[in-house]
Every structure is written in C-alpha cells, then in structure tokens.
Amino acid sequence: MLAYIIRRLLYAIPILVGVNLITFVLFFVVNSPDDVARMHLGMKHVTPDAVEKWKVEHGYDQPLLYNRDAPGVEQLTDTIFFEKSVKLFAFEFGSSDAGRNIGEDISQRMWPSLAIALPTLLLGLLVHISFAMLLAFFRGSYLDLSGVILSVVLMSISGLFYIIAGQFLFSKVLHLVPISGYEPGWQAWRFVLLPVVIGVISALGSSGRWYRTIFLEEIGRDYVRTARAKGLPELKLLFTHVLKNAMVPILTGIVVVLPLLFMGSLIMESFFGIPGLGSYTIEAIQKQDFAIVRAMVFLGSVLYILGLLLTDLSYTLVDPRIRLS
Amino acid sequence: MIKPVLLWTDALVFLLVFIVVAFGFYARRYEHLRAPWREVVRGRIAVASLVVLTFYTVTGLLDSLHYRKALPMQDGQVEVQYAGDVVSVLDGLLGGIATQAEKTYSAPFATTLFTRETVVDENGVQQRIFPRLKYGGAHLKDPLRERAADIAGRSLMAFVQALLFMLALFVLLALLLGRHWNSTVLTTAKRLWHGESGVPWRTFMITVSLLVFLVLLIANLAPVWHVFGTDKVGKDVLYETIKSIRTGLVIGTLTTLIMLPFAVLLGMMAGYFRGWVDDVIQYLYTTLNSIPGVLLIAASVLMMQVYMDTHPELFETMAERADLRLLFLCLILGITSWTGLCRLLRGETLKLRELDYVQAANAFGVSRSVIMVRHLLPNLMHIVLISVVIDFSGLVLAEAVLSYVGVGVDPTTLSWGNMINSARLEMAREPMVWWSLLAAFSFMFTLVLAANLFSDAVRDAFDPRMRR
Numbered sequence: 001m002l003a004y005i006i007r008r009l010l011y012a013i014p015i016l017v018g019v020n021l022i023t024f025v026l027f028f029v030v031n032s033p034d035d036v037a038r039m040h041l042g043m044k045h046v047t048p049d050a051v052e053k054w055k056v057e058h059g060y061d062q063p064l065l066y067n068r069d070a071p072g073v074e075q076l077t078d079t080i081f082f083e084k085s086v087k088l089f090a091f092e093f094g095s096s097d098a099g100r101n102i103g104e105d106i107s108q109r110m111w112p113s114l115a116i117a118l119p120t121l122l123l124g125l126l127v128h129i130s131f132a133m134l135l136a137f138f139r140g141s142y143l144d145l146s147g148v149i150l151s152v153v154l155m156s157i158s159g160l161f162y163i164i165a166g167q168f169l170f171s172k173v174l175h176l177v178p179i180s181g182y183e184p185g186w187q188a189w190r191f192v193l194l195p196v197v198i199g200v201i202s203a204l205g206s207s208g209r210w211y212r213t214i215f216l217e218e219i220g221r222d223y224v225r226t227a228r229a230k231g232l233p234e235l236k237l238l239f240t241h242v243l244k245n246a247m248v249p250i251l252t253g254i255v256v257v258l259p260l261l262f263m264g265s266l267i268m269e270s271f272f273g274i275p276g277l278g279s280y281t282i283e284a285i286q287k288q289d290f291a292i293v294r295a296m297v298f299l300g301s302v303l304y305i306l307g308l309l310l311t312d313l314s315y316t317l318v319d320p321r322i323r324l325s
Numbered sequence: 326m327i328k329p330v331l332l333w334t335d336a337l338v339f340l341l342v343f344i345v346v347a348f349g350f351y352a353r354r355y356e357h358l359r360a361p362w363r364e365v366v367r368g369r370i371a372v373a374s375l376v377v378l379t380f381y382t383v384t385g386l387l388d389s390l391h392y393r394k395a396l397p398m399q400d401g402q403v404e405v406q407y408a409g410d411v412v413s414v415l416d417g418l419l420g421g422i423a424t425q426a427e428k429t430y431s432a433p434f435a436t437t438l439f440t441r442e443t444v445v446d447e448n449g450v451q452q453r454i455f456p457r458l459k460y461g462g463a464h465l466k467d468p469l470r471e472r473a474a475d476i477a478g479r480s481l482m483a484f485v486q487a488l489l490f491m492l493a494l495f496v497l498l499a500l501l502l503g504r505h506w507n508s509t510v511l512t513t514a515k516r517l518w519h520g521e522s523g524v525p526w527r528t529f530m531i532t533v534s535l536l537v538f539l540v541l542l543i544a545n546l547a548p549v550w551h552v553f554g555t556d557k558v559g560k561d562v563l564y565e566t567i568k569s570i571r572t573g574l575v576i577g578t579l580t581t582l583i584m585l586p587f588a589v590l591l592g593m594m595a596g597y598f599r600g601w602v603d604d605v606i607q608y609l610y611t612t613l614n615s616i617p618g619v620l621l622i623a624a625s626v627l628m629m630q631v632y633m634d635t636h637p638e639l640f641e642t643m644a645e646r647a648d649l650r651l652l653f654l655c656l657i658l659g660i661t662s663w664t665g666l667c668r669l670l671r672g673e674t675l676k677l678r679e680l681d682y683v684q685a686a687n688a689f690g691v692s693r694s695v696i697m698v699r700h701l702l703p704n705l706m707h708i709v710l711i712s713v714v715i716d717f718s719g720l721v722l723a724e725a726v727l728s729y730v731g732v733g734v735d736p737t738t739l740s741w742g743n744m745i746n747s748a749r750l751e752m753a754r755e756p757m758v759w760w761s762l763l764a765a766f767s768f769m770f771t772l773v774l775a776a777n778l779f780s781d782a783v784r785d786a787f788d789p790r791m792r793r
Contacts, residue, residue: 018612026624031631039631152781156718156774158725160745161766164752172757266619267726285623286731288631293624300617308615 001316008312012305016089019301023294024085033060033080036290040097058097058291059083084294093295098287102295106277112182113264113276115192120199121254121261124207127200129243129250132211137238139216148212154205162202163271170194180273195272199265211250218246248318255314259303263296326395328407332648334575334655335389341582342386361707364786369528371782374775376532380540381570381772388415388571391644411644415571419564422547425460427559430751433760434476434550435461436468461551479545486545487538494530502526554760557747565739566764572740573772576655576724577717584659588666589709593697595667596674606671610664618661619730625657626732647735654727654734658720666712670705677701707787714780718773725769741765 037054038046054060060080084094093102135147171179177194218224219242227237264278273279277296284292352358365371392414393407416423430439437455445451457463465471495517502522503513520527543563546552553562595606613621633640633650640646677683678701686696727733728742729749736743748761 014608015612015615018608019616022612022616022621023624026628030628031635035631035635039634152777153774156770156777158722158741158745158766158769158773160725160729160749161770164745164749164762168752168757172752260617263617266730281620281623282730285627288627290627293620293627297616297620297624300620301615304615304617 005309005313008309012309015305016298016301019298020085020088023297024081027290027294028080028084036060039288059094084291088295088298094291096284096291097289102292105280105292106295106299109275109277109280110262110264111276112184112188112274113269113278114261115188116195116199116268116272116274116276117261117264119192119196121257123196124200124203125250125254128204128207128211131204131208132215133238133243135208135212136215136219136242137234139219148209151205151209151212154201155209156205157202159202159267162198163268166194166198166201167271180271182272182274191272191274195268195274199268211246214246214249215242218242221245248315251318252311252314256304256307256311258310259306260300262303263300326405327392328395330391330393330411330644332391332411332645333652334579334648335391337579337582337652338386338389338575341578361786365782366524368782369525370778372525372528373532374778374782376529376536377771377775378779380536381574381775384415384567385571385574387418388413388568390414409642411642413571415567419567420548421460422551422561422564425561427458427461427551427555428456429555429557429559430758431458431461431551431555431559433552433554434472435554436463436465436472439554439758458551460549461555462549464549476546476550479549480542483538483541483545486541487534490537490541491530491534494533498526498530553764556744556761557751562744562761562764565744565761566741566768568739569741569744569765570768570772572651572734572738573721573724573769575651576658576734577720577776579652579655580658580662580720581713581716583656584663584666585709585713587659588663589670589702589705591663592667592670593674593701593705596671597678597693597697597701599675603671606667610667613661614664616661619727621661622657622727623730623732625660626654626727629653629657643737647738650735651738658723662716662720666709669708669712673705673708674701677704711780711784711787714776714783718776718780721769721773721776725765741769 033055034051037051037058037060041050041054087094091103093106096102096105131147135144138144167179170176171194177190180191182188182191215238219238224237224241227241228234232241262277263281264274264276266278266282268274269276269278270282280292281296283289284296352362366375390413391411393409393411396406396408398405412423428438431437432439435458437457440455441453442456443451443453444456457468462468462472462475465475495514499510499514499517502517503510506513506516508516516522517526517530543552547561547563551561551563553566556562556565591606591609595603629650633646640649683696683700686700691699724733724740725742725745728740729746733742734740744761744765748758748765751758
C-alpha cells in the first residue's frame, strides 16, 4: 500500500512538470514580459524606461531560460523560468503583480471557500441521494417520469439563473438573508445559507439523474432479485442493499473533488461577495494579475492530482475486490 | 450592391453544414447507419426538440451570411465604397429593430422611457416626466388607451396567420404522406389527425406551427413595439437575443469540430498502437486534464487578449477581431475538452483491436492505417456522435459563465453571456430591469433544453448498451 502511494506520488511529478511547462509557455512565451508590462501600464505612450522599471519592480527583468551574464549555477537559477515557475514546486508563489504575498492570501482565503463548498457538498449529497432514491423507489410511475423531466429541465437552466433568481427572491423580495458579503466565525451562517441552498438546487438535475441511473442499475442486479425473492421488503432492500452498493461509484466520484473544495467556486463566490479563493481568482482574471492566475493553475493541478490519488485509495477501502498493484 | 464577407467562423460553420449534409447522403445508402436515426425520429420528444433545434440553426445560418452594404455614390466617384460595418442576412430580415434605438432602458411594450427626464415644455416650464419612445408604440396617439387593443389585435393577426399556416402544412403533409403510404388524402389526414404514424408527424406539425406562430408574433409586433424592451443604450433586447443565437451555436458546434480530429486520431492511436505512443498520449491528456478547466481557459484567453492588444495590425475591422476572438475561444475550449472523448475512444479501441475481424485483417496483412480507418473508425463513430450532442448543451451554458468571468467572447459580440453580464449590474435598480435577463435566459433555456432532450434520444438510439 505504502509502495503504491509512493509510486503514485512519483507519477505525479512529470505531470506537474508538464503543467508547469504549459503555464510557462502560456504566460511568458506567447507574450513576452515586455508585452505584459506594456499592457499593465496602459497601451499608449509607454516609454521603454517605464517598461523596464515595471519589469524590475515585479521581477520580470531576467532572461527567460538562460542567464548568460550570471556566474555558475545562477546561469540557470537567475531566470524567469526558475524564479516564477520552478519555485512553484516548493509552493513559493511569490508576490502578485499588485505586490501582495500570494501564499499568504491563499492560506487566508481558502477557509471562506471551504465554508461554502463543504456544506454544499454534504447537503447536496443528502438531498440528491434522497431525491434519486425517491425516484428509484417509484420507478416507472408518473412520479418517476415527472422527476426525470424535472431533472432535465433543471439541467437546462443556466447556473447564473439560479444565482440571480435566488438573490432576487430570497434577499431582495423576502429579505431573509443578506444579498452578499461575509463575516468570519459563526456569524457566517447568514451569508453561507443562500449560496449553499442555490448550489444544492442547481446541481439537483444532473446529480439526481445520475444517481437515479446508478440506483436503477443496481436494482437490476441478481442479488437484488434474490433478496426480493426471499421476501425482503422493497424499502429495506433499497436502503440496506442498493444504497450500500450504489455508494461505491457515488463516493468515489466525490473523493476526486474533495481537495478542490479549497479552490471554491468562481461564480458563486463572486456573486455573493465571499472572500474565498474563487473570488480571488476571478478578481485576478479581471485585473489581469497573471502571477495569481499562474499560482492558482498550479495549485489546482496539485489538488486535482491529489484527488485522483485519494480516489484510487478510496476504491480499496469501499470495495475489497479491488487490489492495488 | 453588396460585398459578401466571409468571416472565419462563417467558413467553418458552412464547412460543418457541408459535412453534416454529406454524411446524411452517405448514411441514406446504408441500412445500419439509417436504422438508429429512424429510431430517433420515432420519438415524439425527439422530433419536437429537433424542430426547435432546426429553427435555431436556420436563424444561426442566416446570421452567418455576412456582407457589407455599398455606400451611396458621391458625385464624381468611380469606385463603389462599402460600409465599414459587417451585417448579416438576418439583420436584413429583421429590418427596423436592428437599428431602431431608444435613448436608454424601456420596459417590454412600453411607450415611455424607463427613467424620468427633465423636459422643457412649450410654456417654458421644466418638468420631470417619462418621455415618449421614438419607436416603441410611436404609431399610437393615446398609448394608455390604445396599447392593449393594438397588441391584442396584432397578436390575433399572428394567430390567424399561424392557423392558416398550420392548415396549409396539414394539407401538404396529407398529400405527401398519402402518396408515400398509398392511401387517399382523406384517410391520410385522419391518420395524421389521430397521430397514427410511425414518425410522429402530428407532433412535428404542432411544434412547427407553434414556432411559426412565435415568429409571426415577432413579425407583427416587433416593427412597432420593443417586445423585450430596450437595454442601457436603448438597443432592442429582442434583436440582441436573436443575434446571440449564432454565438451560442458557434461555440457549441465549432468547439467540437475543432477538437474532434485531435480526440479521434489520438484516442485511436493510443488504443491501437499501445506502447510508447499510448504513454505519450496518456501523459498529454492527463496533464491537460489536471489543470482545472476554467483556469486553463482563463489563462489562455487572457494571454490571447494580450496578444491581440499588442498586435492590433492583424485585424482589419472590428467584426473580424471579434470573430477571431470567438474562433480562438472555440479553439481553447476545444483544447481543454478533447481529453474526455480521447480517453473514451482509447478504451473502446483497446477493446476493438482484440476482436476477431480486426485480428483477421491484421493476419491478411492489411496495413495499420487502413485497419484504423476502415475497421476501427466506423465502430467508434457512435461514441463520437453521442459525446458531440451531449457536449453541445454544456458548451452553450459554459459561454454564459465564461463571459461573466470576463474570459468569454468579445464584449462587442452579442451573446447571452454578455447580455446577462451587463443586465446583472442593474439588479440593484428599483424597480428592477429584468427583461434582458428574461430574454437571454429563456432563449438559452429553450436551446439547451431541446439539445438535452435530443441528445437523450440520440444516446438511447446509438448506445448499444441501451438497446434491449
């Protein structure tokens, strides 16, 4: 088991190197630092001096890959590639183009993200599974049919609509919760409530439908028929046998997103003014702060790869038939 | 005099249409290709959604025929000069509402602006009033009394026209199908009326008539009313949302068109050759896949934006620039979305290559490329088709989100995402400006719902696992 984990971690290295190269090419080769500096300073009337000054201030004044003028090892380390890309491996994100420490920002802002994402996930699981179970229990009936139709309709509505409609209805008309904002500590629940509810509802269509398919697949299996033939009541059958076995694909599908919960949701956080990593990223994109976007791309990939590893491990935990080799 | 303009996305859209039509003709000849499609069009929901999709597609295609109008000849001018702005055939068909702009917001079917303005009347007294609109309901003398009657009259007119259309369609269908079924027109009509046909022609007829009614409604009302109100700069919202159809369709289809060759080729190669080719391709898609999608798209679009800003000399007109940006967005979305299909195809190829007929071809000495094209590709096509139709609705929805994030289409391109984005800023207004949101969301919803329902039907018909 330990050997497997270590080997998987080693596999992750070339992938992260690849991610790093992609971001490097995107951010420094497609557009030279000069272009970026010029864009930040405004396109017109930019003197070469101003460009130079901006590059020095933000640490873009070195050569890209190979520094001819530096002595010894520094020929390779005194470059943009080393400073901006290689150092990401040590989780040294450096400072943003606006001059703030990115690492510190991230460690502060991931908690509000988690405060939204985790309840959304848990409540979502509960609601979506109950919904799917209900449809599976009444399979083939009009309730099932209308449930499936409802799912397709819910799936076809833009995620933006749920947020806008939710804010309008619950905050503006009914004044139940504040429209946006955040407060650390337990007072946060007032601000967290609406995003969580909206998050659960907006995913109800796709998740509910998917879970229903899983349940129905499980219901069609032989062991279920046997259990039913032995006289097990339908409800008990569903909750003890079907649910237990169907949880394997459901849970493993969720494990992969667990680490990514820290990243938060771009849209949700920016609409509700939650100071999490999602809104951090979106602000960086809108202000064209490339240092932050670069850091988030790397962080996201690390978390995703971690999620994949956890998924494989969780398979062995829930399904003893699978052995890792 | 007009001068046709072929934008990049236009060319690709028509290439796509050509491919689809060519495949249609090809598939007609082979029973095994025709059978699943026949199953698709036997479903009532599938037919209804197909009709809706066709209406959207036709609108999008009309909007893809671009041209520049000739400017009026000046004295002594020899060469014809063309206007700088590129318009489409759809603009021409829509006529007035493309250009009839008010000053600022106005509600649907309003006759006055949404905001008060200080006006000096003939006696020299300043007043804060809601001024009359320049175009919306301008033909009425006393809008408060006449408005309801006018709208009702025009709607009734559209209804009558639609009924006539439906009757004509019914008779036409009865004539055509009667010949096909070898029955008299009367019995055919009866069977149609009771919905007794393999292909649900009655559903087809009702859906078409309903959509034609909506089109006629617009045709009757739009010239004198702003059906969905106007936006901040006074442009007609209905016009904007109709123009957005093309953007949504382009993103939903061209993205797939661009990524398909990569996904199919790489997926097949990985599965068939195995060994180091497989390793390299797997590495490639795992790496791309491990970057969260939105972030990769955002990073690429940001970089493209900087590139376009620093190289303004590459684009002749604003339309060209916006168009290239749309194309690049499709490209970027394609690069980030081919991995899923590639993985599926790899897995399927791994299974197929061990089958007897492929082994036999191998033993006969058929070359690898021929095996791939002749024996593997046709057996992968159902996966490709299913994933194409499933991806479509997701891409249409993604456009709105990306435009909201600020990494979507060009701000000058009319799209649902841009409409929602600009309307969102007016949420705080009291009373709320809701009509652009309503228009954008309902048009998007209809398209995505139709696409989802249709893709379900296609999946059921093509997925061998679904067959009983």
